[in-house]
Amino acid sequence: GAGVSQSPSNKVTEKGKDVELRCDPISGHTALYWYRQSLGQGLEFLIYFQGNSAPDKSGLPSDRFSAERTGGSVSTLTIQRTQQEDSAVYLCASSLGQINEQFFGPGTRLTVL
Amino acid sequence: GQQLNQSPQSMFIQEGEDVSMNCTSSSIFNTWLWYKQDPGEGPVLLIALYKAGELTSNGRLTAQFGITRKDSFLNISASIPSDVGIYFCAGQLKGGSEKLVFGKGMKLTVNP
Numbered sequence: 761g762a763g764v765s766q767s768p769s770n771k772v773t774e775k776g777k778d779v780e781l782r783c784d785p786i787s788g789h790t791a792l793y794w795y796r797q798s799l800g801q802g803l804e805f806l807i808y809f810q811g812n813s814a815p816d817k818s819g820l821p822s823d824r825f826s827a828e829r830t831g832g833s834v835s836t837l838t839i840q841r842t843q844q845e846d847s848a849v850y851l852c853a854s855s856l857g858q859i860n861e862q863f864f865g866p867g868t869r870l871t872v873l
Numbered sequence: 874g875q876q877l878n879q880s881p882q883s884m885f886i887q888e889g890e891d892v893s894m895n896c897t898s899s900s901i902f903n904t905w906l907w908y909k910q911d912p913g914e915g916p917v918l919l920i921a922l923y924k925a926g927e928l929t930s931n932g933r934l935t936a937q938f939g940i941t942r943k944d945s946f947l948n949i950s951a952s953i954p955s956d957v958g959i960y961f962c963a964g965q966l967k968g969g970s971e972k973l974v975f976g977k978g979m980k981l982t983v984n985p
Contacts, residue, residue: 764915793972795975802976802977803916805975810971853915857971860971862906862963862973863918864908864916865915866913867914867915
């Protein structure tokens with residue numbers, strides 16, 4: 761499809777396990793963003809990639825969170841040693857860099873038991 | 874961090890009514906965007922505004938970029954049941970990066 765895709769759509773894990781969430785941005789979009797949305801809340805910025813520049817990691821809540829973007833396209837958000845408070849919907853968005861119209865994927869709902 | 878104050882937080886209206894929501898900030902923005910999120914989905918872009926004073930329509934939706942560049946509003950006319958969802962404003966700060974700052978959202982319920 762032409763939109764942003766994310767996988768898995770749902771992930772249930774046990775406390776202490778590591779998880780990887782994947783995002784495929786829209787082809788040609790140079791900017792990629794990760795957000796976290798807790799139940800009934802707004803979007804919390806996590807990390808931003810723009811082209812080959814160093815990512816803006818200012819929103820990552822702890823060093824258990826990390827993200828990569830390989831080849832300027834697909835991105836993986838990794839959460840190590842998951843905690844119950846990590847339970848949320850993780851949303852990925854992409855945009856044409858300086859043009860700020862971000863297009864969102866459907867999200868991955870993470871549940872940490 | 875920078876904040877957008879979005880109000881109201883929720884609204885309950887009857888089908889056919891108009892609804893208005895707004896976002897304000899103490900900071901100046903270069904861009905304002907309005908998104909709608911349906912349950913279990915990611916936010917979908919409704920309207921993008923790039924110029925102070927700009928008034929843009931998309932069907933029954935109308936949004937304006939405030940002249941002070943510190944606020945924006947979204948109006949929905951003649952609401953229908955499928956307008957139900959959460960509406961977010963988002964803005965790019967003047968002098969900031971491409972990151973967007975998001976409001977906390979407004980949950981709209983439309984009674985048929």
